[in-house]
Amino acid sequence: MTETSTIKVGDYVVIQRQKYTKLHKYGSLDSIVILGKQKISLRSIAGQKYFTTFKMVPNEKNPKSGFSLEVCSEAEAKNLRDALNVQECGTDNRNILDDGESQGLKADDIDKLRGECSGSTELIEKIVENSKTFTSKTQYSQEKYLKKKSKKYCEFICIRKPTIRLLSEIYYRQKPEEIMGIRMDTLSQIVSYSGISAFGNYLLYDSGSNGLLAATMLNSIGAGTEAKLVNLHPGNEPQKQAFLALGFPQEQASRCVSVNIYSVLRQYYQGETTLNGTEPVAAGSKRKPDDDENAPVEEKRQRLEEPNPEMVTIEPKTEPTDKKLKWQLENERAVELMKGKFDCLVIAAKEHPQNIIKALLPFLKPSRPLVIFNSCREVLMDIYVDLKASGEVNGLRLASNWLRSYQILPNRTHPEVNMNGNSGFIMFGYSVS
Amino acid sequence: MSFLKPKDIIDQGDTVILYISINNMHAIDVNPTILNKKGETIENVFQTTYGALKVKELIGVKYGSKIKLSRGWAYVLQANPELWTQTLPHRTQIIYTPDISMILFQLEIKPGSIVIESGTGSGSLSHYFIRAVKPSGQLHTFDFHEARAEQAREEFTKHGINEFVTVYHRDVCQHGFSEELNGKADAVFLDLPAPHLAVPHALKALKDEGGRFCSFSPCIEQSQRCCEELQANGFIEIQSMEILQVEDIVKTKNIPVMDLEYLKHKKPTQPAENNEVKDNSDSKKETNAKQEREIKKYLTSSAPPTMPGHTGYLTFATLPPIYAR
Ligand SMILES: C[S@@+](CC[C@H](N)C(=O)[O-])C[C@H]1O[C@@H](n2cnc3c(N)ncnc32)[C@H](O)[C@@H]1O
Numbered sequence: 001m002t003e004t005s006t007i008k009v010g011d012y013v014v015i016q017r018q019k020y021t022k023l024h025k026y027g028s029l030d031s032i033v034i035l036g037k038q039k040i041s042l043r044s045i046a047g048q049k050y051f052t053t054f055k056m057v058p059n060e061k062n063p064k065s066g067f068s069l070e071v072c073s074e075a076e077a078k079n080l081r082d083a084l085n086v087q088e089c090g091t092d093n094r095n096i097l098d099d100g101e102s103q104g105l106k107a108d109d110i111d112k113l114r115g116e117c118s119g120s121t122e123l124i125e126k127i128v129e130n131s132k133t134f135t136s137k138t139q140y141s142q143e144k145y146l147k148k149k150s151k152k153y154c155e156f157i158c159i160r161k162p163t164i165r166l167l168s169e170i171y172y173r174q175k176p177e178e179i180m181g182i183r184m185d186t187l188s189q190i191v192s193y194s195g196i197s198a199f200g201n202y203l204l205y206d207s208g209s210n211g212l213l214a215a216t217m218l219n220s221i222g223a224g225t226e227a228k229l230v231n232l233h234p235g236n237e238p239q240k241q242a243f244l245a246l247g248f249p250q251e252q253a254s255r256c257v258s259v260n261i262y263s264v265l266r267q268y269y270q271g272e273t274t275l276n277g278t279e280p281v282a283a284g285s286k287r288k289p290d291d292d293e294n295a296p297v298e299e300k301r302q303r304l305e306e307p308n309p310e311m312v313t314i315e316p317k318t319e320p321t322d323k324k325l326k327w328q329l330e331n332e333r334a335v336e337l338m339k340g341k342f343d344c345l346v347i348a349a350k351e352h353p354q355n356i357i358k359a360l361l362p363f364l365k366p367s368r369p370l371v372i373f374n375s376c377r378e379v380l381m382d383i384y385v386d387l388k389a390s391g392e393v394n395g396l397r398l399a400s401n402w403l404r405s406y407q408i409l410p411n412r413t414h415p416e417v418n419m420n421g422n423s424g425f426i427m428f429g430y431s432v433s
Numbered sequence: 434m435s436f437l438k439p440k441d442i443i444d445q446g447d448t449v450i451l452y453i454s455i456n457n458m459h460a461i462d463v464n465p466t467i468l469n470k471k472g473e474t475i476e477n478v479f480q481t482t483y484g485a486l487k488v489k490e491l492i493g494v495k496y497g498s499k500i501k502l503s504r505g506w507a508y509v510l511q512a513n514p515e516l517w518t519q520t521l522p523h524r525t526q527i528i529y530t531p532d533i534s535m536i537l538f539q540l541e542i543k544p545g546s547i548v549i550e551s552g553t554g555s556g557s558l559s560h561y562f563i564r565a566v567k568p569s570g571q572l573h574t575f576d577f578h579e580a581r582a583e584q585a586r587e588e589f590t591k592h593g594i595n596e597f598v599t600v601y602h603r604d605v606c607q608h609g610f611s612e613e614l615n616g617k618a619d620a621v622f623l624d625l626p627a628p629h630l631a632v633p634h635a636l637k638a639l640k641d642e643g644g645r646f647c648s649f650s651p652c653i654e655q656s657q658r659c660c661e662e663l664q665a666n667g668f669i670e671i672q673s674m675e676i677l678q679v680e681d682i683v684k685t686k687n688i689p690v691m692d693l694e695y696l697k698h699k700k701p702t703q704p705a706e707n708n709e710v711k712d713n714s715d716s717k718k719e720t721n722a723k724q725e726r727e728i729k730k731y732l733t734s735s736a737p738p739t740m741p742g743h744t745g746y747l748t749f750a751t752l753p754p755i756y757a758r
Contacts, residue, residue, distance in 0.1 A: 188538035198544045199438035222544025343439040366497025398681040406673040408660045
């Protein structure tokens with residue numbers, strides 16, 4: 001774990017407020033993050049340690065303009081309930097009358113107090129003092145009450161270093177379609193079934209998971225090890241936000257070779273490609289996802305993150321002709337690895353996996369895992385039948401996952417009221433010769 | 434040596450998986466000879482439902498090949514934690530791949546991690562930890578059952594992964610994880626009847642920079658006590674969950690379609706039509722012909738008739754770095 005390392009400009013950081021987390025690129029000292037409707041300047045976090053808790057402080061001159069962050073004392077950051085030392089509590093809530101009058105302070109007063117109080121703990125105390133019913137509420141509703149209040153007034157923010165666990169949680173909660181709906185349990189099983197570890201060479205086809213799959217696999221490959229990952233993608237550039245967010249050391253990041261699938265297969269079969277023969281860009285950008293739902297997202301991302309095709313095609317002319325471009329070098333590295341074949345094949349495609357499997361399975365050594373993710377069961381069912389018939393894969397299984405969270409509290413233990421029912425589907429087996 | 438890294442050819446001493454079918458797999462140690470019950474050295478012959486296999490014939494064979502049994506054939510696969518979990522000799526209850534995957538993911542295990550595990554049990558989970566932490570990390574695994582600790586130690590050596598694991602024979606609830614490990618671990622995992630008793634020891638063992646914790650318990654009461662103890666010891670982000678993998682059984686089904694429409698209309702006059710009684714057999718034939726035309730083919734998937742309904746509750750927690758506790 002590197003949680004102790006220091007926050008630096010250029011890092012991706014996870015901004016955490018209570019249970020809410022958000023990924024943010026801390027691009028400069030002037031970086032501002034928006035949480036809800038609040039603008040928060042991140043100037044003061046540079047040089048502080050990860051896992052530090054900060055207090056949101058309204059800007060002095062113009063409180064409306066947003067907040068800055070101040071490192072807060074640990075006592076302050078501690079559990080609110082402890083800070084307030086709530087002990088008295090009624091046995092049930094029969095005497096509580098919600099007449100709208102139970103809070104003695106009006107919203108205006110609270111706003112005023114917010115200016116006067118030195119810390120939010122003090123503010124909460126004031127609010128609690130003024131709540132007529134507070135001590136007559138049961139412990140349960142007191143907790144709920146404090147939670148509600150703390151959400152509104154107690155603005156503590158913790159800055160965390162991104163990890164695969166935190167990232168996958170953020171992506172899945174915010175935009176599951178951007179990671180093809182790969183839920184954490186399914187992601188964890190992709191890691192297991194693919195057998196990815198510090199030894200071996202691994203092949204991934206990923207048509208868009210914000211880099212989460214490549215990042216997860218490279219994370220399992222580890223720093224300072226010998227394993228390599230070839231990350232095939234269909235576009236101009238691999239999606240790589242999650243990859244960048246993890247902040248791999250250069251040595252490790254360089255062992256992930258990202259290449260366009262069309263371009264590298266052409267080079268593998270047709271040999272060294274000339275500049276006008278490669279057109280990985282054209283090949284990639286011609287391809288449009290046939291899935292209508294995804295199309296707008298995909299297009300937008302292409303505009304945002306991927307270099308404009310024209311820009312890229314112009315680039316070669318400005319480069320000296322004898323110097324190979326980065327993508328050409330990457331292609332060469334990938335082709336070399338492909339000649340030696342791979343120790344696992346992972347496919348997470350928005351396109352139909354059939355032809356991808358056909359093209360990539362020959363690069364998998366015998367007795368090695370094949371793992372295919374898809375958001376649709378039906379697509380994998382077809383593949384299942386094909387692969388069974390081909391006799392090239394053994395021990396084939398198709399599965400999905402059921403994941404349920406629990407609230408565990410004394411005398412109040414029960415499964416969470418809501419659960420997510422969509423894990424995506426995985427199929428896995430072993431190649432045989 | 435077969436668990437260290439991916440390999441192509443079977444060597445003497447490897448543990449290979451003999452794959453006969455998805456529900457018929459065996460782990461075999463590739464030794465040309467074994468000792469029989471009388472202590473005599475005899476040729477190692479492995480019996481399967483499809484006959485015998487002379488184990489020495491596996492030496493030099495490529496992994497993934499089809500091999501002959503005396504009454505059939507099978508494939509030989511390189512052993513790995515997934516296949517081992519399905520074939521290992523059970524000395525205790527074990528944890529399976531779906532829970533294990535979540536445990537590794539949530540504990541954020543990667544090469545270099547220092548992990549503490551108790552109990553070792555049958556070593557099912559240990560094999561996954563070792564794969565994930567090698568080559569620079571280390572698993573420290575504890576069991577208070579001496580024979581189990583010893584068997585696990587032998588297995589790790591046989592599998593070529595002993596340098597990444599230290600096996601301890603020790604009661605961790607009473608004596609903790611040893612002084613030497615104080616402040617050394619990135620993650621602590623417990624699969625014990627009384628995990629709450631080991632939580633204070635976990636606190637001591639985790640690094641100053643913090644770490645992750647997990648306890649696996651089949652019973653909710655254990656989890657509950659564990660959660661209380663975690664909170665009392667300053668752990669945060671205490672989360673409990675349950676995970677089940679649901680297999681899809683894929684089958685092609687041929688579903689006949691009934692034609693009931695033609696009953697509404699008299700058939701166009703035909704010579705045989707006059708004789709109602711005799712017609713009976715004819716119309717049967719006709720319906721058959723229609724049914725043959727109308728068979729719908731579906732690729733279907735269904736859940737297995739029996740599947741795991743409960744394995745255990747997984748409780749995870751974070752220990753913040755020392756300056757944030
Ligand atoms: C269910 S088994 C663990 C199985 C293991 N997780 C696996 O996947 O193979 C539990 C083990 O914990 C050991 N155990 C129970 N209490 C213990 C204690 N206080 N200290 C050390 N080991 C203990 C038992 O001997 C047993 O082998």
